Amino acid sequence: MKNTYYYCIAALALLSVSACKSKSQKQGAAMPPTPVNVIEAKKSDALYYDSYQGTVAALNNVELRSQVSGFITDIFFKEGTVVKKGTPLYEIDRRKYEAAYQQAKANLVSARANLNKAQKDIDRYNMLLKNDAVARQTVDQASATYETAKSQVDVAKAGVESAATDLSYATIKAPFTGRIGISQVKLGAQVSAGTTLLNTISSENPVGFDVVINEQDINRFYKLQKSYTDTTFRLQLPDGSNFGESGQIFAIDRGVNDQTGAIKVRVQFPNPSDQLKDGMSGVLKVLNDDSGDRVQIPYKAVTEQMGEFFVFLSKDTIAKQVKVKLGPRIQSNVVIMEGIKPGQKIITEGFQRLRDGGKITLGKPAGASQGQGAGGDKGGAQGK
Template identity: 60%
Template structure:
């Protein structure tokens, strides 16, 4: 009986040691990180680039007088719409009427002198044919006739000039538009070319001016050749959306070499008089990469030194041979679990080029294909090539930030290698 108990105790102690060894190995075996996974998908991505805009009238003129005098009449309501050719101001025209009458009288006198000279020339011509007058007398008559004709032409030009000055006494609207508040009152004396009377601007159509970087010039030239009703959308300063479509009216002749930018003018209909000259607005311009694009949740993006990455979930199978090779190369793996085989998922870090955000998603311009599975949560402590499993992530950070911050040291080298 004494010999049987030590043998039983030895067997129990060997069994306990064996179980403890297995438990230690299982405890030391690397565990899969629980993550959330979503798939990259093709979706409609229509988005606009905002530009600060200033509403400008296509036609604006400062009204000034071309003659000197005193204002004797104002024929419009300030701030109203005036028609082309409508009288706006009248300058005292009495002296211009007198000047016109004087020039007309001078014209009549010049015409009378021309008639007399013509008769003299005809008379001397008849006498010359009969040798009844000297040739010199005839030549003098012809010269006098030409002089009188020139004086008539001068008198006619003086009459036309006086008529023009008289017409300047009534200032008319050069085009249909809205006139502003008058800068002069009745009886004010004005100086030609310098005294500002008023400002007139057109309203329909109207335009929005934006400043565009020179790198985007070709994009706007393309819009000028072929655009759609959805290319330009205007948003007013109070947030109201202007529903009328716009089109490019003009692109400035050249780039400003000081700023590297160019002015673009977009025309809009304004039949309801909503847009006013000088208003501030935001012009939303359709992005050329809009359309069916690969999109993923923005929270799946991590940023490292200005580059963007995602973790792509991939299925992998480890054979016995692969596991043996891993154990031979990796002492830690040998200590942790030894030979392990089977199917599981790993997360591979992949560099992507992203575009604009669309609500909670972001457009991926390159680096991903539709259908690829990406890790959207739980990647804060995940390493490139690490095991993952579907489950509730632990300690997930803020979307789009946690991954980039917490794994800056662990993944920085990976990011550099992929960037190369």
Template identity: 60%
Template structure:
């Protein structure tokens, strides 16, 4: 053997000897202490949330139909007024006079009709006896027709005058809350242009919200169902976060989709006996999700997210396998799992940050770290 070969073999022998020495073996990680919780099937009730605006089912701007000076205001601003209650009065004197004049004209026309009827009857009787010219009979018949027309015209005058007289006293068209008056006593009002006030109904009341056009079939189906008592399908959360206890029912889905936003308006009706809902208030409408019911659920903290995908660790004997899942909504401290695991699968809820796919596990609390303890001498 030459010296060159001896030189090459020497380092290999040293390396082989060093690998065989005790205490130089590869490091093996200990099992991770974890807590396992079994997935279970339970009733999951959850809602889709939409921003909404409270609106009155009936809201009317009060405007005068006749001209004149305002002579009376018969309500307290902001109060609840009953249907038919007088609210405003416009100077009625000329309208009262016009009504009386129209009634007098009607009485005069009716008297003329009676006279014309008698003349026509008399001339027709004489004509049968050939005691009067036919022309006189024709004249009497024409006068009778004219008198009948005058009566009809006078009746229309009475109706018109009575309408103007009624319009001079403005009444509540329905039961609702009236706002702040826009005019004061003595103000001149013009027909159809002068805004007097606004009155809105309060009970029941509605909430308007918009949904994506893809949801139109869902809400249309709800609308087409037979009318039933309101249930928990539609619930409200007030602007201060408190829950509104009265459930609602769908009233209408709007006639068409907005071609710019791709949304459609839906209206839900709610009872409002305690007047908690105020027109114009912002609320959150909760609509019962169609998938509510029996679902697989696990603790929310068992789910981890990576690049927009969701995973859980499922314990099998002493190994934890990372499983991709499809999640549903969160319900309290749990979350609905739509796909990926089944009831009875045990998911890891504690020790997730120390786990890797197919890592070894042991069930139990994590071991206390010895860091900070003084090493024995």
């Protein structure tokens, strides 16, 4: 019995030692704090833009067509150059139009001569009528002849004006100052009135830039039409560079397309160096309404999970994961619209293996140079 008691005591001692050893091993296996780098979230001026694809449009663009028929006898311009308003561009064979003009003038001279004769006849018959030396019927006929002669003069004048107009149309002139394109006809080509395209001329300074916006943005653009600054409208060129001039709204279309729910807006830009060409594509940058003094943090501090974005905050020795709403990327930073306040400590490196509530310590994280956030080396989140 006594031996049994000793055996029980020994067994309990062994169990106690084993439990203490197991507890000691568990404590030794606990994860050490994760070294991290942190920065303080700060507010700074953030100007960012919404993007709209569009095309350059000349404010004045005209297709040149002849108003009379004939053969091209002269071309006076160099293709692709700027021509001034009223400059002769093409000439159509003038001979028959000059002949028609001369004939019309001759007809006018003849009509005026007939009117002069009719005037003298009516004056003479009226004098004879006072002396009762001529029949009333003869006077009436002379009056009718006089009125007919007057109308023939009017017809002849109209003929002269019509012939002069046709003759002027034989020389096609620039309707405004602009750049003319490549000629669609050559010397000796036959053209038909109103149908044959000769060329196209476009104004160049200023120019418009056309974009299509959603009807939900109409009120925003109406406000921008009344109030804008030099930073409100910017233009990005096809090669990715920024156009050096700022724009302003030229016109908002009269109505919304009932099929697409969209409306066209034209923004006007100065074009002193003729850098913008009619039909050129580009991106209109419109200053976002949320621009201003905003919290910004390095984009590499952001992680993405299931389409949502998170940041780790440093709370003494504890990492706390918070959900954030991102604004646009500004170089290596990103604007934080919601979720972070100025002065909070943001973990920028070493958070790759962190969990919410994990222990941290300040220090150089292992492999920090390779760590990447949600953006990495790729494009970042877009703004509104």
